[in-house]
Amino acid sequence: MIRKIAFVLLFALLILPINNLSAFNPNPDELKKAENFTLTDYNGKGHSLSDYKNSKAIVVMFIATQCPVSNDYNTRMAKIYEDYKSKDIAFIGINSNKQESVDEIKKHSTDNKFGFPVLKDNDNIIANKYEAKVTPEVFVLNGKFEILYHGRIDDSRKVAEIEVHDLRSTLDEILASKKVSNPKTKAFGCSIKRVSK
C-alpha cells in the first residue's frame, strides 16, 4: 500500500511541472492580448474592436497621411483589404499622429480609395496601449483579441523588391487554420508623432 502511495506521489511530482509548463508560453507575444477600444472614424461613427470579434481575424493598421513609408503602402493596403474583406477578415486603420487632422485623414482615405475605416486616435492613447511605434505597423488579432501577428506589411517599400508578403501570408495561414509561422517582423517606418507628456 505504502509503495502504491509513494508511486502515486512520485508520479504526481513528475506530472506537476509538466502541467505548469503547458500554461507557460515561451513566446509571450503569442498570448499577448490587445485591449478593446472605441474610436471614431472621419465621419464621426464609432467603431469598437468588439464589433469585429466574430471575424476570423482583425487587422489593425497604424497608418499616417504624411509619412512617405506609410504612403508607399496605400495601394497595397487598399488591395489587401479588397482581397480579404469577403473572407471574413476585418480591417481597421488607426491614425495616431498628433499633427494629422480628421479632415486630412478623410481626404487621404478617399484619395487612396481605402475601403476600411480609418479611426482617429486622439492623444495616441491606443498607440500607447498597443505600443505601436511606427507607421505603417500592423497587428493581426483573433476574435479573443490575441495578437497573432505584429509587424510589417511586407519586406520592402519597393513593390518590385518584395520577397515576403508577411501580412498576406499571415492571413492565408489563419484562413487555413494554421499556426502563424512568423508572428513578429520589423521594418523601418516613421515614428508616430505623439502628444507631449
Added chain:
Amino acid sequence: MKPFFVILLFSFLILIGCKGEEPLNDSIIIEVKTAGEKELSDLINNRNGKYLFLNIWATWCLPCVEEFPDIVKLSVNYKSDKIDFASLSIDYIEDKENKVIPFLTKMNTTFSHFINGFKKDEALINFINKEWSGAVPLTVIYDSSGKQVAMLEGAHTYDEFADKLNTLIK
C-alpha cells in the same frame, strides 16, 4: 595698346567667372559611403580609443531632419572629447546624390556619413539592436571597445544628448 586690351579682357573674364552661382558650402565635400554589415562592423569595432555616436536617419523623416542640426552642434562641441560622430542614412541608395548629400551639405557637417547598404531593413534593424522597433531617428552610442552603451529611439534635444554623453565620458 594691345597688351592693355588683353589684360582688360582677362580681368573681365575672371570677373564673369566669379559671378557664377556659388555652391552652398564649396569648402565641404560630403562623402557618403555605402555601409553593409562589414563596413558597419568596422566602424563600430575600430574605435582607436574613442566612443562612437551613430545617428540613423532619413531625409523623409521629419523628426530626423529637425534633430540633425543639434547633432552637428554636438559634433563640434564634443570634438575635443574622445567621441567620433557618424550618420547612417536609411534613404534609398539612389537618393544619395539628389537628397542625402544636398541635405548633409546644407547641414555643414564634418563627420562621417554612411548610407544603408543592407539588402533588407530587418537585417540592419537586428544588426543595430534586436530591441529596436525600426522607428527613426535612432541614436546608438558605442564605447571604445565597440560595445553598445546607449540606444536612444526617437528625436532628442541637444541637452538630452549632451547629458548622455557627459554621463558616459565623465
